[in-house]
Amino acid sequence: MWFFVMAEELQYPQGIKWTKQRKKVYELLNEATEPMSAVQIYNSVGQTDKGSYALSTIYRIMTTFEERGLVNKTTWMGDDTVVYELNRGGHKHYAVCLECHKRIPLEHCPFAHIHLEKETGDFTITGHKLELYGYCKECKAREKKEG
Amino acid sequence: MWFFVMAEELQYPQGIKWTKQRKKVYELLNEATEPMSAVQIYNSVGQTDKGSYALSTIYRIMTTFEERGLVNKTTWMGDDTVVYELNRGGHKHYAVCLECHKRIPLEHCPFAHIHLEKETGDFTITGHKLELYGYCKECKAREKKEG
């Protein structure tokens, strides 16, 4: 008797050449729960694949992905590293600690019930990004102690 | 007869050493209507003062200002340059075009009437930043033409 076991197959969006490297990066971003920097991606794919990916390739892939709208490119308040995340339907917002750079995800998007389009006239909004910044519990406590 | 003409004097916040360079940068940011990058600041002060400011000095000044809470440090969606703006009471939000990097100021802060504190538990919010991103009228039009 035969059992056909079908693994969950990741679908690669059409319209670009899906090389080994691009697939790998795409998979990685798909599994990632947090946005990743180019170097993080580089290290991650290197770990599983004997470092056969050039860092410059990662950057080029990210540029391509961004142009195709597959990923979003972002930076965080108080930290200038560029990070990329897969452009899933949903989106996340964070509270960012200016001291330790910790990011606390906001459960609900405050914009769920607001109309933004009015504000911007002929601007076509494809997304938005909200960051609260300030200081987390731990850093506040440390600050108090250390003066 | 004497006339005493008093120019509007800019007040420099206390607590730091106000060198010639720091004053100049502070004045510049005070007059600026837009956030400025270190290089923009460098060029601007250079123009009026025979370039006697090192770029590294600008960076060090901006770091100091930031630590003292005099300026806010930011980056824009779709553009990785770090910019600084004087930490005036108010704040601005923008719609950012991913194509031409134009920024359209939003007149009203959508958060005026929303409570954000609940969301974040023990996080002390000192500010927030909102960016809408997408495509401006002109870039949409160009896109259509060029295919």
Next chain:
DNA sequence: ATCAGTGCAAACGATTTGCACCTCG
């Protein structure tokens, strides 16, 4: 006077690019 602030040049880290080779479609 003293110590923080500055200029300069060199170091650095992140990102980009030129070129020859490789690979997907």
Next chain:
DNA sequence: CGAGGTGCAAATCGTTTGCACTGAT
């Protein structure tokens, strides 16, 4: 097979740092 993608190394850009000197308090 051919256009486009990749690896490598060198170049570039923004930012930081070491050190000797200068200047604000």
